[in-house]
Amino acid sequence: MMSIEPGREVAGASAGAALFRPVRAGNAFEETVERLLQAIRLGVVGTGERLPSERELADRLGVSRVTLREAIRALADAGYVESRRGRYGGTFVNDTLPTPPEHVVDGRKVDAATLEDALSLRFVLETGAAELAAARELTRTDREHLTAMLANAADAGLGDYRRKDSRLHLAIAEVTASGTLTTALADARMRVNQLLDEIPLLERNLEHSNAQHEAIVNAILAGDPGAARTAMAEHIEGTSSLLRAFLS
Structure with missing residues (x-):
């Protein structure tokens, strides 16, 4: 598994910097959900990979940890990520992503x-x-x-x-x-x-x-x-x- 960790250069790191930039204060929750989903769907954080830590994501997006956790919970409920506990825990992109219906x-x-x-x-x-x-x-x-x-x-x-x-x-x-x-x-x-x-x-x-x-x-x-x-x-x-x- 490969995750985007602070200071580590990996494929897509520059895209990650672009996506995980500060959101506007007025719609912080909604834009955080949008940024995280974009990162997942564009493969910046691939299936099975770990998202950056909550502290790093909150700092980079310019949102509170509470707002970030609510956004992550929304994506977990929608089937995109799962949170794991323990020494090697964190938030991971699911191996199989939801198949978008034909709207x-x-x-x-x-x-x-x-x-x-x-x-x-x-x-x-x-x-x-x-x-x-x-x-x-x-x-x-x-x-x-x-x-x-x-x-x-x-x-x-x-x-x-x-x-x-x-x-x-x-x-x-x-x-x-x-x-x-x-x-x-x-x-x-x-x-x-x-x-x-x-x-x-x-x-x-x-x-x-x-x-x-x-x-x-x-x-x-x-x-x-x-x-x-x-x-x-x-x-x-x-x-x-x-x-x-x-x-x-």
Whole structure:
């Protein structure tokens, strides 16, 4: 077995340096999952090989040990790695990796271009909707609607999270008072939800999403378009990192 240890030059070490670079603070968990999966799928850390130590990975990725362990646990649950105890323990890439299913959306196989098309459309529509909603003078009914949908998403269990999450995002579009935008965003969400249904629900990601939802809605209610757009962009980028990690 061969692992990438500190200071050891092996095939793929330069790629490892590129992949195990600091992640952005806003979506640390999601990007950590994405980086580790990229390293595994690209063969930077091969099957049967040991990942760098938790301390080294946390330092190189710029995340806490807690965040790193949660990301590793998510990959273990998905069948990519296993943790072993003892003198020669650590986190090892499984000898046999999960075989990705053939993902199909709207009758098309999900390749990189299809995935990026769906993610790009979502980014443009949802950041724009958040910005526009914050720029409007919301009615009392608008505010109550947003607050209610936020609470529903926060209280959702794993079984109905995606539905209530989608309903909150649609509520943001609804309070823009643009029927055309709401329709376009609903169509885009349908595409993205088909992709999301193909990846595991990660509790740590849901907790993070709920905190980001609150930041988005608070910015809209405060009438701050810039903050609403920024908060929505960060939220969407986190989800995009997970989709790229599991579907690319």
